[in-house]
Amino acid sequence: MRDVTGRARRVRAALAAVLTWAGLLAGAAGCTSGGSPDLGGMFGKQRAPEDVVRVSPDDGSKGVRPDGRLRVRATEGRLQSVQVVRSQDAQDTPVPGHLSRDGRTWRPDDDRLALAARYTVDAVAVDGDGRRSARHTTFTTYVPDERFIGYVTPENRSVVGTGMIVSLSFSRAIEHRAAVERAVRVTARPPVEIRPHWFGRDRLDFRPRHYWRPGTRVTVELRLRDVEGARGVYGLQYKTFSFTVGRSQVSLVDAAAHTMQVRRDGELLATVPITAGAPGTTTYNGKMVMMEMLDVTRMNSRTVGFGGEYDIPDVPHAIRLTGSGTFAHGNYWSTPDPFGHVNVSHGCVGLKDVRGGGSDTPAGWFFDRSLVGDVVEVVHSNDRQVAPDNGLGGWNMGWEEWKAGSAVN
Numbered sequence: 001m002r003d004v005t006g007r008a009r010r011v012r013a014a015l016a017a018v019l020t021w022a023g024l025l026a027g028a029a030g031c032t033s034g035g036s037p038d039l040g041g042m043f044g045k046q047r048a049p050e051d052v053v054r055v056s057p058d059d060g061s062k063g064v065r066p067d068g069r070l071r072v073r074a075t076e077g078r079l080q081s082v083q084v085v086r087s088q089d090a091q092d093t094p095v096p097g098h099l100s101r102d103g104r105t106w107r108p109d110d111d112r113l114a115l116a117a118r119y120t121v122d123a124v125a126v127d128g129d130g131r132r133s134a135r136h137t138t139f140t141t142y143v144p145d146e147r148f149i150g151y152v153t154p155e156n157r158s159v160v161g162t163g164m165i166v167s168l169s170f171s172r173a174i175e176h177r178a179a180v181e182r183a184v185r186v187t188a189r190p191p192v193e194i195r196p197h198w199f200g201r202d203r204l205d206f207r208p209r210h211y212w213r214p215g216t217r218v219t220v221e222l223r224l225r226d227v228e229g230a231r232g233v234y235g236l237q238y239k240t241f242s243f244t245v246g247r248s249q250v251s252l253v254d255a256a257a258h259t260m261q262v263r264r265d266g267e268l269l270a271t272v273p274i275t276a277g278a279p280g281t282t283t284y285n286g287k288m289v290m291m292e293m294l295d296v297t298r299m300n301s302r303t304v305g306f307g308g309e310y311d312i313p314d315v316p317h318a319i320r321l322t323g324s325g326t327f328a329h330g331n332y333w334s335t336p337d338p339f340g341h342v343n344v345s346h347g348c349v350g351l352k353d354v355r356g357g358g359s360d361t362p363a364g365w366f367f368d369r370s371l372v373g374d375v376v377e378v379v380h381s382n383d384r385q386v387a388p389d390n391g392l393g394g395w396n397m398g399w400e401e402w403k404a405g406s407a408v409n
Contacts, residue, residue, distance in 0.1 A: 052133040059137035077127035078103035148172040156241035161373030177407035197405030255381035273340025282383035288321035289392035316357030317367040322391035330363030
């Protein structure tokens with residue numbers, strides 16, 4: 001029995017030694033809360049990584065607002081590396097940033113955080129003794145309940161006339177107009193000064209001082225995503241599109257003479273007989289930009305406040321000039337022939353046509369030679385000037401007044 005007992009003591013001692021070294025090795029190789037080995041003070045105690053590398057917002061934070069400051073800071077030593085990744089819409093994007101001159105603080109180049117995103121931060125700091133501390137943190141940003149978008153005129157990759165105005169109509173009233181204005185950039189090649197103007201709180205237009213030069217390429221950059229347009233309402237779009245300015249065509253309608261002079265690049269193409277608005281339903285004076293072109297459309301007087309005076313289901317060669325319902329269009333129903341002689345319309349500019357629309361009629365000829373963005377200017381009508389916000393009527397406003405409509409100024 002004594003021999004067996006002695007053998008048991010020796011086994012227990014050997015087992016204790018194995019467990020002691022296993023514990024030391026586990027402490028050296030295992031993952032601790034600090035991510036650093038701790039050999040029980042054999043080589044000096046190292047501070048926990050969260051005490052050495054501070055990350056803001058805190059690890060695991062949720063609903064961080066876009067103005068929450070993202071910072072990485074080394075409390076001692078310096079930052080050796082910082083990598084930040086933004087995950088949004090199933091796409092990972094590196095977040096560029098820079099270190100302070102002393103190497104102790106990192107901040108993103110853009111201080112504003114994206115909404116509805118997950119940020120991952122991996123940072124390594126090194127102290128004066130060469131010891132490294134690493135942090136891995138994550139946080140998520142605020143997911144807004146309400147969004148807004150801007151509906152843009154003209155269409156992407158379109159070819160337009162020299163009078164085109166870039167117009168954004170917003171889905172929600174904008175309270176923070178300066179912030180939204182800064183998020184929209186309109187540039188041209190060849191370069192030209194382009195300025196914005198607000199009409200109310202839901203529309204923002206851009207134009208140069210004079211009509212665009214033919215051949216100009218205009219680029220519109222919308223950086224509205226995560227921009228707060230109103231309290232708790234954030235933009236959704238982040239896109240770029242462009243359009244090209246075609247040839248110059250400006251048509252001058254003389255309501256008193258019942259004519260329209262069509263000029264292409266300054267040269268007179270033709271003088272077309274027209275009929276303008278009759279007394280009591282006169283045509284607006286001023287510059288109007290072609291907004292849309294329809295081969296055929298229905299015109300009902302009830303939609304423009306004239307009661308039941310007319311309902312024509314097949315108006316040919318219809319070109320919209322204002323948002324309130326002014327068109328240049330074909331007219332096949334007026335008798336006797338009023339074109340060039342008398343004004344009989346309800347405010348539109350009428351050109352002679354046939355039912356179904358003829359390509360060899362004055363209306364067909366004009367339609368085939370027109371582009372969205374072309375200008376029609378009406379003079380000598382017994383009416384007021386068209387409002388700058390009626391359609392794309394911004395050319396009826398002086399340049400200084402136009403520039404004064406910027407929220408940034």
